Amino acid sequence: MSILRMFFLLCLVMLLLTGERVLAQKLSQAPVNLDFAQGNPGDVPPGWFVPPAVRSYTAQLARVSAVGGTRIVTLSLKPGAQPAQDEFGNMMQTIDATKFRGKNIRYRAAIRYESDMEEGEARMWIRADRVGGVLGLFDNMANSPITPGKRAYYEIMGRVDEDADQLNFGVMLIGKGTVFIDDVHLEIVGEVPVSKALPLSPQGLQNLTAFTRLLGYVRHFHPSDAAANADWNALAIQMLPDIEAAKDTPQLIERLQSAFHAVAPTVLVYPTGQKPALPPAITPPKEANDLQIVYWKHVGFGQSGAKTGYSSERVHVPSPGGGVPVGEPDPGKPFIAELSDGVSCLVPTTLYADHDGVLPHTVAPILIAPTTGGEDRTTRLADVALAWNAFQHFYPYFDVVKTDWKAVLHDSLISAATDTDSDAFLKTLERMVAALHDGHGNVFQSNVAYYMPLLRWRWIENHLAVLTVLPGGPPQLKPGDVVLKIQDRPAAEAIAEEEKLVSGSTPQWIRWSAVERLLNGAQGSALKLSVRRGGAAPFEITLTRSLALGDAFRQHLLEDKRSQNYSEIRPGIVYVNIAQIDSAELKTHLQQLAKAKGVVCDLRGYPTGGAIDLLPYLADKPFTSAHWNIPVYTLPDQAQVTYRRSRWPLTAPAEPHIKGKVAFLTDGRAISYADSYLGIVEAYKLAEIVGSPTAGTNGNINYFDLPGHYRLVFTGMQVIRHDDKPHQGHGIEPTIPSQPSLKGIAEGRDEVLEKALEVVSKP
Numbered sequence: 001m002s003i004l005r006m007f008f009l010l011c012l013v014m015l016l017l018t019g020e021r022v023l024a025q026k027l028s029q030a031p032v033n034l035d036f037a038q039g040n041p042g043d044v045p046p047g048w049f050v051p052p053a054v055r056s057y058t059a060q061l062a063r064v065s066a067v068g069g070t071r072i073v074t075l076s077l078k079p080g081a082q083p084a085q086d087e088f089g090n091m092m093q094t095i096d097a098t099k100f101r102g103k104n105i106r107y108r109a110a111i112r113y114e115s116d117m118e119e120g121e122a123r124m125w126i127r128a129d130r131v132g133g134v135l136g137l138f139d140n141m142a143n144s145p146i147t148p149g150k151r152a153y154y155e156i157m158g159r160v161d162e163d164a165d166q167l168n169f170g171v172m173l174i175g176k177g178t179v180f181i182d183d184v185h186l187e188i189v190g191e192v193p194v195s196k197a198l199p200l201s202p203q204g205l206q207n208l209t210a211f212t213r214l215l216g217y218v219r220h221f222h223p224s225d226a227a228a229n230a231d232w233n234a235l236a237i238q239m240l241p242d243i244e245a246a247k248d249t250p251q252l253i254e255r256l257q258s259a260f261h262a263v264a265p266t267v268l269v270y271p272t273g274q275k276p277a278l279p280p281a282i283t284p285p286k287e288a289n290d291l292q293i294v295y296w297k298h299v300g301f302g303q304s305g306a307k308t309g310y311s312s313e314r315v316h317v318p319s320p321g322g323g324v325p326v327g328e329p330d331p332g333k334p335f336i337a338e339l340s341d342g343v344s345c346l347v348p349t350t351l352y353a354d355h356d357g358v359l360p361h362t363v364a365p366i367l368i369a370p371t372t373g374g375e376d377r378t379t380r381l382a383d384v385a386l387a388w389n390a391f392q393h394f395y396p397y398f399d400v401v402k403t404d405w406k407a408v409l410h411d412s413l414i415s416a417a418t419d420t421d422s423d424a425f426l427k428t429l430e431r432m433v434a435a436l437h438d439g440h441g442n443v444f445q446s447n448v449a450y451y452m453p454l455l456r457w458r459w460i461e462n463h464l465a466v467l468t469v470l471p472g473g474p475p476q477l478k479p480g481d482v483v484l485k486i487q488d489r490p491a492a493e494a495i496a497e498e499e500k501l502v503s504g505s506t507p508q509w510i511r512w513s514a515v516e517r518l519l520n521g522a523q524g525s526a527l528k529l530s531v532r533r534g535g536a537a538p539f540e541i542t543l544t545r546s547l548a549l550g551d552a553f554r555q556h557l558l559e560d561k562r563s564q565n566y567s568e569i570r571p572g573i574v575y576v577n578i579a580q581i582d583s584a585e586l587k588t589h590l591q592q593l594a595k596a597k598g599v600v601c602d603l604r605g606y607p608t609g610g611a612i613d614l615l616p617y618l619a620d621k622p623f624t625s626a627h628w629n630i631p632v633y634t635l636p637d638q639a640q641v642t643y644r645r646s647r648w649p650l651t652a653p654a655e656p657h658i659k660g661k662v663a664f665l666t667d668g669r670a671i672s673y674a675d676s677y678l679g680i681v682e683a684y685k686l687a688e689i690v691g692s693p694t695a696g697t698n699g700n701i702n703y704f705d706l707p708g709h710y711r712l713v714f715t716g717m718q719v720i721r722h723d724d725k726p727h728q729g730h731g732i733e734p735t736i737p738s739q740p741s742l743k744g745i746a747e748g749r750d751e752v753l754e755k756a757l758e759v760v761s762k763p
Contacts, residue, residue, distance in 0.1 A: 115177025284322020439697025480746025508668025598760025
């Protein structure tokens with residue numbers, strides 16, 4: 001999945017989660033009917049509503065014993081309903097935000113979720129809409145969704161933006177089951193404490209390095225019930241200040257042991273060089289019957305809660321009499337590692353369990369993570385520790401990229417400690433992800449919307465050139481104009497600085513992404529440019545960022561003048577925009593394609609719709625994809641990794657066969673699915689490939705969320721080419737290289753398309 005498309009989809013999901021913006025009606029100044037005392041059983045409670053887009057779910061008042069009185073609301077799937085793709089239940093309320101502006105608020109409710117569907121979940125959510133429709137405070141419990149279990153209190157805290165005009169809040173249901181909602185509160189609370197920027201001392205850096213390593217070992221590989229059920233975002237924030245403050249190595253060991261004991265009582269922290277006694281709990285109890293051994297098995301990284309096809313689960317294997325079945329891990333052989341200079345740990349990665357749970361029996365502490373963002377130093381440092389471990393244990397390409405990941409932890413902690421706000425910390429996270437050299441790698445702030453001016457530009461012949469002025473854009477600019485300065489900085493210098501924040505496995509993807517990023521900013525923000533046209537004197541122009549990035553994604557193909565999905569571009573020569581055409585439209589043209597003397601397929605960017613349906617009509621023998629290798633992790637630090645290997649099913653040739661010459665257009669923004677697609681074209685020699693190398697990153701993405709509204713994305717699997725060589729860092733090379741020129745852009749020509757037409761027109 002391309003990063004641009006990924007961001008568009010994330011923005012779309014955020015909008016869906018909050019229902020429609022309420023317009024043209026007078027809003028209540030305060031929340032209403034929070035105790036559900038008003039209304040008739042079986043109806044949606046007055047003051048609340050289910051958005052019109054939610055057709056398959058219902059919210060109903062019920063008269064039963066409740067915490068807040070005698071009424072609750074149930075949110076559930078209608079009997080016999082089949083939800084549309086991405087549809088979910090949502091009961092919400094929208095009020096005037098005036099009295100809450102600049103205030104810290106707490107949204108709290110008693111909720112119980114019942115479901116027999118493994119992937120279902122419930123969430124509370126809140127969102128502030130700022131003046132002009134800009135997204136403000138936003139939290140949808142993405143880090144800690146509500147899973148089936150007993151009734152409990154959940155809450156969201158945050159600060160409402162000073163210019164907020166609407167406040168939306170509600171409860172949603174994803175999947176099947178029933179959510180029972182009771183005792184709702186929305187109230188103004190005191191100041192949320194924020195820790196200020198402060199440099200790390202040498203001892204503090206050592207302390208947090210040890211804490212980070214142990215955090216990852218316990219969270220991801222220690223199989224206790226408490227560790228499996230803990231809110232690790234909240235735990236990391238709670239543990240960190242006390243551990244950072246340890247004055248020396250003995251005190252650090254003492255505080256690490258104390259901090260992790262509640263969730264991992266069998267974990268030992270001790271001075272390096274000593275040999276600790278094994279915890280009694282890792283030996284089988286003599287009096288227990290029906291024993292099992294329990295350990296984590298990660299197929300990719302599934303602990304994030306993201307619906308990405310990866311999974312993390314604790315495996316339970318019968319262990320009669322405490323014996324270890326052949327081929328299974330031995331509880332008596334715990335994982336041992338050095339955390340930092342002079343500090344080591346012993347972490348059991350396999351434990352015994354009886355019918356009451358994993359031994360020794362533990363219960364996860366109930367914590368609620370503070371909703372402070374990147375302005376809070378403790379949150380920043382915890383985020384670095386949480387993120388570093390996700391990549392340390394689950395990023396599948398360290399053997400290819402050769403990154404010194406320990407040094408990245410060192411640098412990221414130092415930077416996070418002194419970052420002054422959420423924007424500065426965003427750059428710290430971006431530098432961390434950039435060190436992965438992963439084209440899918442990215443960091444988003446889920447509560448920030450991005451906009452761009454009505455302009456497209458591209459790096460051409462060592463210059464930043466205007467490519468297209470979108471409808472309604474600045475008439476002073478024309479294709480081929482050269483941008484000399486951006487915000488008074490030389491364009492090349494601005495691009496080079498931006499590239500330090502871009503994760504990519506190839507120079508072409510890094511350059512294309514950096515150029516795109518320089519267009520983006522807050523809604524209404526100014527972009528000052530110095531521009532030269534031909535040999536004339538430079539002139540200055542200031543643009544306004546007004547186009548939402550989601551809309552920009554829908555329009556980005558305009559830069560290559562792809563106004564039609566299908567056309568006979570010359571007599572007997574057909575053009576197909578396979579980045580946009582859908583399956584139904586493609587099928588209507590198959591007979592003409594089969595008769596054409598030449599076919600040009602445009603794959604500059606990310607393919608959607610019916611792209612894959614074209615390949616069987618080009619093939620003369622069965623074909624399949626590259627190799628998809630999903631890592632399987634059972635030990636920390638990617639020790640003894642195995643793989644689940646698969647490929648797309650073998651596809652047979654189809655009729656009518658396209659017999660004319662065929663050429664595919666591509667360039668450095670073609671990533672992921674586009675790499676998969678052109679990998680098939682390349683391996684089976686189905687057509688010429690015209691243009692420049694692709695991005696060189698493939699494999700299903702993964703993502704996880706951090707406190708402070710940060711979402712991090714990375715590639716979760718290895719992709720091996722048809723010739724058994726790594727794909728990462730090696731884009732699909734064109735068989736016929738072609739690049740646009742400044743002269744061609746100024747003349748309104750598409751030179752890559754022209755080269756392809758020349759190729760397919762030859763006998």
